[in-house]
Amino acid sequence: MDFLTNRPQQVRSGSICSNTITLNTGVPQGCVLSPFLYSLFTSDYRPVNGSNSIIKFADDTTVIGLITNNDETAYREEIQHLVTWCNNLLLNTFKTKKLIVDFGKETRDTHDTNHINGMAVEHVSSFKFLGIHISVDLSWAFNTSSLVKKAHQRLFILRTLKKNQLSSDILVNFYRCAIVSIPTSCVTVWYGSCSDAERKALQLVVKTAQRITGTPLPDMEDIQKKCCLRRARSILKDSSHPA
DSSP: OGGGSSEEEOOEETTEEOOOEEEOSSOOTTOTTHHHHHHHHHTTOOOSSTTEEEEEETTEEEEEEOOBTTBOHHHHHHHHHHHHHHTTSOOOGGGOEEOOOOOOGGGTTOOOOOEETTEEOEEOSEEEETTEEEETTOOOHHHHHHHHHHHHHHHHHHHHHHHTTOOHHHHHHHIIIIITTTTTTTHHHHGGGOOHHHHHHHHHHHHHHHHHHTSOOOOHHHHHHHHHHHHHHHHHHOTTSOO
C-alpha cells in the first residue's frame, strides 16, 4: 500500500501552480481500490442494539432505528455510538439528515431534535438514499418528479442530436445509455406503488424519446416487469437470501 503514502499534490490554475505538499491520509480519488479500502476501514462499525440497522454504501452511512412506544433511547444511543466511533473523523453535520416515518398520528410531531457535537441535525421530509428519494409519507411523488425532470434534461440532448441529423441507431443508443436508466432506476422498489398520474409522467419520457428516435421503445410497464423477473430469478438462485 505504498501508493497511499508520500503522495505529492499541488493545485494548478491556468499557468500558476501552488507549492507541492505531501499527503499521507485518505485515498486517491478515482482509484479503483478506494471504495474497497474505505469499506475495509469502516467494516468494524456495527449496531449496538438489535432494533437498529446500519447500511453502508461507499462513503455513505445510514442509521435506521425502530422506535417502539415512543422510546428513542436505543436509537439515540446508536447515534452517539457512531459519533464516538468516528473519533477524530468529524461527522459533517451539515450533510447529516434525519427522516422520521411515524405511523402514529398522536406522536408524529413530538420527536425531539438530535444533536451531534452540539449542532442540531436537520429534520427533513424527504432525503435521497442510494439514488431514491424517500418521503415521510412513503409516497413516491417527489421521487418520480425528480426522475422525470432529470430525464427531460437528457431528452433535450437527444433532440439536439436529432437536429444535427444523427442516425436513428445513434439516437437509440444514446437513449439506452444515458436516458432510460434514469426513470427506471431501482424501478422494482417504487414503481408498483406509483399513482396513475406518476406512471403517465414516466411513460411520457419513453413516448417522447420514441417520437424523437422514430423507433419503438419498451414502455415502463414492460421494463418494470422484466426487472422484477430478473430480480426474482436472482433471489431464487441465491441460497443465502433470507427469502
